Amino acid sequence: MGAELIAIFIVAIFIENVVLxxxxxLCPFIGVSxxxxxxxxxxxxxxxxxxxxxxxxxxxxxxxxxxxxxxYLQTISFILIIAxxxxxxxxxxxxxxxxxxxxxxxxxxxxxxxxxxLGISLINIKRGYNLVEAVAxxxxxxxxxxxxxxxxxxxxxxxxxCEIPESMKGAPIAFITAGLLATAFMGFSGLx
Amino acid sequence: MNPIQQLTKGFWxxxxxxxxxxxxCPALAVSSSLSNAVGMGIAATFVLIGSNMMISxxxxxxxxxxxxxxxxVIIATFVTIIDKMIAAYSPALSASLGIFxxxxxxxxxxxxxxxxxxxxxxxxxxxLDAIGMGIGFTIALCCIAFFRELLGEGKLFGHAMPxxxxxxxLIMIMAPGGFIVFGLLIALKRLMASKGGN
Numbered sequence: 001m002g003a004e005l006i007a008i009f010i011v012a013i014f015i016e017n018v019v020l021x022x023x024x025x026l027c028p029f030i031g032v033s034x035x036x037x038x039x040x041x042x043x044x045x046x047x048x049x050x051x052x053x054x055x056x057x058x059x060x061x062x063x064x065x066x067x068x069x070x071x072y073l074q075t076i077s078f079i080l081i082i083a084x085x086x087x088x089x090x091x092x093x094x095x096x097x098x099x100x101x102x103x104x105x106x107x108x109x110x111x112x113x114x115x116x117x118l119g120i121s122l123i124n125i126k127r128g129y130n131l132v133e134a135v136a137x138x139x140x141x142x143x144x145x146x147x148x149x150x151x152x153x154x155x156x157x158x159x160x161x162c163e164i165p166e167s168m169k170g171a172p173i174a175f176i177t178a179g180l181l182a183t184a185f186m187g188f189s190g191l192x
Numbered sequence: 193m194n195p196i197q198q199l200t201k202g203f204w205x206x207x208x209x210x211x212x213x214x215x216x217c218p219a220l221a222v223s224s225s226l227s228n229a230v231g232m233g234i235a236a237t238f239v240l241i242g243s244n245m246m247i248s249x250x251x252x253x254x255x256x257x258x259x260x261x262x263x264x265v266i267i268a269t270f271v272t273i274i275d276k277m278i279a280a281y282s283p284a285l286s287a288s289l290g291i292f293x294x295x296x297x298x299x300x301x302x303x304x305x306x307x308x309x310x311x312x313x314x315x316x317x318x319x320l321d322a323i324g325m326g327i328g329f330t331i332a333l334c335c336i337a338f339f340r341e342l343l344g345e346g347k348l349f350g351h352a353m354p355x356x357x358x359x360x361x362l363i364m365i366m367a368p369g370g371f372i373v374f375g376l377l378i379a380l381k382r383l384m385a386s387k388g389g390n
Contacts, residue, residue, distance in 0.1 A: 021367050023221040027300065030216070072276065075294045076268040083264060115217050115298045122291045167383040171213065175375030182368040 005136045007192050008129075012140025014188040018116050019148040020181055025116030029149060030174055032107070034160075039153035045107040047142030049089065050117055053082050054138035057121040058131055078121055086112045116145060151181060195320055202324035208301045209332035210381045215301040219333055220370040222292050226349045229337035231285045232292065233330025235274050237323070239296050240305060242270035244322035247310040263306045264297070271296045301329060339373045340364050 016022055019029045025046070032042045057078050065071050090108045094101045111117060120141045124134040155177055164173055208214050215236075222232045246266050254262050275293045279286045286293065296302065305325055310318040341347055344364030346357030363369050 023367055023370065024217055024295075026216040026220065072272060075272050075275065075297055076265060078294075079264055079268050079297050080261070083261065112298075115295050118298055119291055119295055122294055126291065167386060168379045172375045172379035172382070175371045175378070179368045179371030179375065182366075182371055183363065186363075186366070186368065 005132065008133055008136045009140040011192050012137050013144040013147065014185065014191060017144040017148055017182075017185050018120065018141045019145055020178070020185045022119070024119040025114050025145060028107075028110060028114055029145075029152065029178070030171060032110075033149055033152040033174070034156050036150065036153045036157060038107075039149045042107045042110075043142075043146030043149050045111060046114065046116065046145050047139070049082075049086060049108070049111050050120055050138045050142040050145075051135065052089065053085055053117050053121055054124055054134050055131070056081055056085060058124055058129075058134045061125050074122075074125070078118060082117055082121070083112045116141065148181070148185075152178065155181075195317075198317055198320040199324045202321070202326075202328035203331060204328070207328045207332055208304075208325050209329060210378055212301075212304075214304050215299045215329065216374075218292050218295065218299060219329075219336060220367075220374055222289055223333050223336040223340055223370060224344065224365040225288075225341045225347075226334060226337045228285075228288055229333040230330065231278070231282070232289060233326070233333050235278065235289075235293060236296055236299060236301070236329055237326025238274050239267065239270045240302055240322040240326045240329075241319060242273075243267045243302055244305055244310040244318040245315055246270075247306045248313060248315045248318035251311045259311065260303075260307075263303060267302050267306070268297050301325060335377060336370070336373055339377075340369050344369055 012018070018024050019026065028042055028046070032038050060077060060081060061071075061074065065074060065077065086108055090101075093108070120138055124137055127137075129137060152174075156174060159173060159177070168176075202208060206212060209216065209219050218232055218236070222228045243263070243266050247263060250262070250266075271294060274296075275286075278289070278293060305321060309321050313321070338348070341349075342353060342356050343361050344366075345362075346353055346360040361369075364373065
């Protein structure tokens with residue numbers, strides 16, 4: 001049991017990296033990766049919301065939608081849950097931990113449209129994970145996103161001082177860098 | 193802006209993916225073959241047409257404070273419809289697009305057009321805008337998929353191509369190929385824009 005959980009966790013971080021292998025959550029990955037500070041804030045916010053959203057969506061699916069045979073409402077209910085969850089987290093964090101809000105605050109509303117959150121929730125259901133496995137998968141995905149974002153931010157801070165052809169500046173070079181990074185991450189594929 | 197311009201602006205000049213930069217996740221994730229790209233394009237266009245028209249019809253009724261949740265429910269409804277239809281009529285396509293069909297909900301193109309266009313314009317203009325943006329999205333997806341399928345599998349729409357099918361570079365149909373092809377294509381688009389007009 002323990003070994004399986006660790007395997008799910010490691011696979012989610014490296015082999016099925018949410019950005020570099022499953023291509024989810026690209027907007028924040030490209031949008032927020034130009035500075036290391038903001039990348040760190042975004043990374044923590046995503047880990048937090050992913051964990052929370054996985055627990056809540058898993059419970060809704062298995063305790064509400066399945067017993068009532070309402071599985072076709074999955075998409076609508078999940079997106080509403082995630083959107084309201086993000087709002088709720090934002091309010092709670094602002095009231096209880098102003099310091100944390102200062103560092104995460106601006107990134108929280110952006111996470112609603114981060115397809116990694118909805119994507120991981122759907123994958124958890126699709127693969128038939130139990131609650132503990134779903135949490136392990138979400139934790140791995142969140143940490144994997146954090147790693148990818150941090151590495152990308154580090155590279156892009158260096159790229160700023162490089163001479164790049166005019167039409168390649170900004171997004172194009174960022175995507176090509178991401179492609180090389182994804183190639184490097186493919187090297188992990190024999191790990192588990 | 194006349195109806196023709198309304199329709200065609202999304203094809204190239206204001207292409208949602210190459211120029212506006214919205215909806216990137218599905219653009220890269222399902223563009224590994226042309227048939228997936230066309231399937232995804234049709235699904236997204238359907239949702240775009242349905243949500244744009246519905247939001248345009250309801251634009252005087254919905255209070256502006258709760259408009260975003262309302263839009264999300266409308267979009268999610270159309271996504272559920274197309275999701276079930278694809279699963280019923282084309283199980284193979286449904287299997288290869290996987291979670292990217294329900295993920296159309298969080299595709300920024302659709303919410304973006306609802307907020308930027310449909311809530312300010314009439315039903316007919318919104319319909320034209322939705323068709324134009326949907327076709328633009330499909331064109332962009334097909335451009336990416338063309339290079340990835342040709343270089344990665346040596347095929348187009350599943351048919352082997354003479355020269356390319358000998359030693360295909362498998363990496364092009366995997367995630368890295370998507371990033372690299374997309375990066376080069378937007379660079380090319382910018383280069384063309386800077387060289388002469390549009």
